[in-house]
Amino acid sequence: MTEVVLGILGILLLILSIIVVRSSSALAAVTLMSAISLTASLCFVLVAALDVALTEVILGAGFVTAFYLRAIGETRGSGND
Structure with missing residues (x-):
């Protein structure tokens, strides 16, 4: 079933x-x-790599997403300079 x-x-x-x-x-x-990162985390949970899954959620779905969203916001706001 896991396979x-x-x-x-x-x-x-x-x-x-x-x-x-x-x-x-x-x-x-x-x-x-971000959805890809969460899906990959589910794969890691299914193969019992919980530490890797947690790291993927924190870094992939959390930090990287926030970083990219901030970068998008900064570049959209820079047209007024």
Whole structure:
């Protein structure tokens, strides 16, 4: 059963990655990258790598997403200088 779920999550990761690459909106791409990180975390939980899953959630879905959103906000606001 775990192999089936991992296979489905792997396909979902592939689909989300393709959508990110084809996305024309930076905000949508960042949101989807966060979803990729959360999906990867689920894969890590299923293979009992809880420490890696926690690190992926904190860094991938948390810190990196916040960093990219801040960068997008800064670049959109810099046109008034």
